[in-house]
Amino acid sequence: xxxxxxFLIAVALFSLAIPVWAVELVKGENLVELHFLLQLRRxxxxxxxxxxxxxxxxxxxFIAKRGEIRLEGSLNEENLRWGIMLDPxxxxxxxxxxxxxxxxxxxFFNIKMGQFKYPQNLDGRTSNAKLIMIERSILGxxxxxxxxxxxxxxxxxKYFEYALGLVNGSGQNNPENNDKxxxxxxxxxxxxxxxxxxxxxxxxxxxxxxxQRTAAEVKFNYxxxxxQSEYQVGKxxxxxxxxxxxxxxxxxxxxxxxxxxxxxxxxxxxNLKDKKSIIAGGINFFLKGESTKISFNYFLVTEETNETDNxxxxxxxxxxx
Numbered sequence: 001x002x003x004x005x006x007f008l009i010a011v012a013l014f015s016l017a018i019p020v021w022a023v024e025l026v027k028g029e030n031l032v033e034l035h036f037l038l039q040l041r042r043x044x045x046x047x048x049x050x051x052x053x054x055x056x057x058x059x060x061x062f063i064a065k066r067g068e069i070r071l072e073g074s075l076n077e078e079n080l081r082w083g084i085m086l087d088p089x090x091x092x093x094x095x096x097x098x099x100x101x102x103x104x105x106x107x108f109f110n111i112k113m114g115q116f117k118y119p120q121n122l123d124g125r126t127s128n129a130k131l132i133m134i135e136r137s138i139l140g141x142x143x144x145x146x147x148x149x150x151x152x153x154x155x156x157x158k159y160f161e162y163a164l165g166l167v168n169g170s171g172q173n174n175p176e177n178n179d180k181x182x183x184x185x186x187x188x189x190x191x192x193x194x195x196x197x198x199x200x201x202x203x204x205x206x207x208x209x210x211x212q213r214t215a216a217e218v219k220f221n222y223x224x225x226x227x228q229s230e231y232q233v234g235k236x237x238x239x240x241x242x243x244x245x246x247x248x249x250x251x252x253x254x255x256x257x258x259x260x261x262x263x264x265x266x267x268x269x270x271n272l273k274d275k276k277s278i279i280a281g282g283i284n285f286f287l288k289g290e291s292t293k294i295s296f297n298y299f300l301v302t303e304e305t306n307e308t309d310n311x312x313x314x315x316x317x318x319x320x321x
Contacts, residue, residue, distance in 0.1 A: 037068040037129045037291075037320045046309035052278060052301055053135045053312070064089050065316070066128055068097065079105050083116075093173050097147065112152040115172065119152065119163035119186035119200055120144045121230055122217045123245075129320040130290075132226065132249045132257070133280055134297040138265040139243035143213050143232050147172040150181070161188040161198075169204040169211065180205050184213075194222040209237025224251040233269075240269035257284040275304040291320035 041063040045051055051058045067089035074081045085098040100114030117125060123136050124144010136145065150167030162185075168174075169182035182204025190196045195218075202213035215232035226249045233242040245263035252258075261280045268274050282297035295316045301308070 032071060032073040035068075035070040035072070035321065037066055037070075038318070039065040039067075039128070040317045041065050041134075042315045044313045046311050048309045050308060050310045051312055052138060052276065052299065052310060053141075053314075066090070068128065070098070079103070096173055108155045108157070110154050112154070113150075115147055115149045116152070117145070117147050118150060118165040118167050119154070119184050120146055120202070120213070121200055121215045121232055122219065122228060123230060129318070132247065132259050132284070133261055133282060134295050134314050134316045135280075135299075137230075137243070137245040137247070137261065137263050138276075138278070139230060139232050139245055139263065142241065142243070143215065143234050148182075149176075157190075159190050161190065161196075162186070167204075169206055178205070178207055182211065188217075195220055211236055225249070242266050242269060251290075255286055257286070258282070259284065273305045277302040277304075291318070293318050 042061075043058075043063055044060045045058050049057045049059060066087060068085055068087045070083065070085040072081070072083045081102040081104065083098050083100055083102075086095055087097055088095060090097075096115070098114070098116050100112050100116045102110060102112040104110045119125075121140060121144040123140025124146065126136075126140075135141075148167035148169065148171060150165055152163055152165040154163035155161070165184045166181050167184065168176045169180070170177045182202065184200070184202045186198065186200035188196050188198035197218040199216040200213070201215070202211065204211040212235040213232065214234075215230060217228070217230045219228040220226070227247070229244070229246045231242075231244040233240070235241075243263065243265040245261055247259070247261040249257055249259035259282050261278075263278045263280070264275060265278065266275045279300040279302075280297055281300075282295060284293045284295045286293045295314075295318065297314045297316075299312050299314075301310050
């Protein structure tokens with residue numbers, strides 16, 4: 001075991017030992033915030049030992065899904081911000097999640113440089129701690145949840161939001177593999193406080209071929225009811241894929257939140273009979289706020305052809321502060 005891994009494990013154990021829900025470390029006048037996310041699961045798969053949420057062969061059992069440690073700070077009255085996020089539970093090449101510096105001196109024009117989630121679809125940009133369903137949609141995982149090294153220009157206003165990025169395109173924790181850079185953009189309109197609609201686009205080129213993404217999204221968030229939907233198409237070299245989903249949830253008091261999502265996913269646009277239909281239903285029981293909860297989800301999967309026993313049930317215990 002390398003010294004770096006020993007250090008990361010030590011940091012994780014130290015975080016678990018902190019007997020408070022939120023921690024603030026103050027050095028001089030500059031505030032540093034510590035946040036933590038732990039997700040533990042029990043998963044039951046179908047007899048095919050395949051899953052729409054995982055690659056390769058899978059078996060029923062217990063899973064430690066995430067253990068994110070996030071440090072954030074600000075200097076110069078919050079005009080200069082920084083952030084670092086690690087996940088010791090993740091794959092060895094995915095331990096470092098975020099590492100960035102953000103400048104917020106210019107009105108309506110923030111600049112961020114480093115490794116981070118660049119502008120992408122709504123499901124992919126939503127933080128792991130704030131997901132309503134246990135797993136993202138296939139669309140969200142395939143085209144979203146992407147991190148890369150680069151620079152981003154953005155601003156979040158009451159009535160609009162925009163983000164423009166230039167990234168290596170080689171992916172999280174990977175060195176650049178060509179001289180070309182990929183560009184990405186996301187624009188939202190928020191005509192009223194409870195509605196947002198817009199889309200995102202990605203264009204790039206890797207040694208293996210071109211990468212293209214085009215998405216449209218809408219979200220309705222009124223009182224305890226949330227309804228969101230996305231449609232996205234993507235192309236990786238000669239492989240074309242598309243998907244669409246509709247997700248709804250309603251929070252009853254401060255305790256329970258039933259949720260439902262319907263999705264259609266076509267993993268190969270050139271194949272006319274490989275669509276999948278996924279109905280996911282679940283319920284969240286809140287233990288402390290909306291980020292610490294116990295969740296139950298069931299995924300009912302229907303293939304257009306070659307029906308497979310790959311339905312699955314997931315129970316997740318999430319602790320976050």
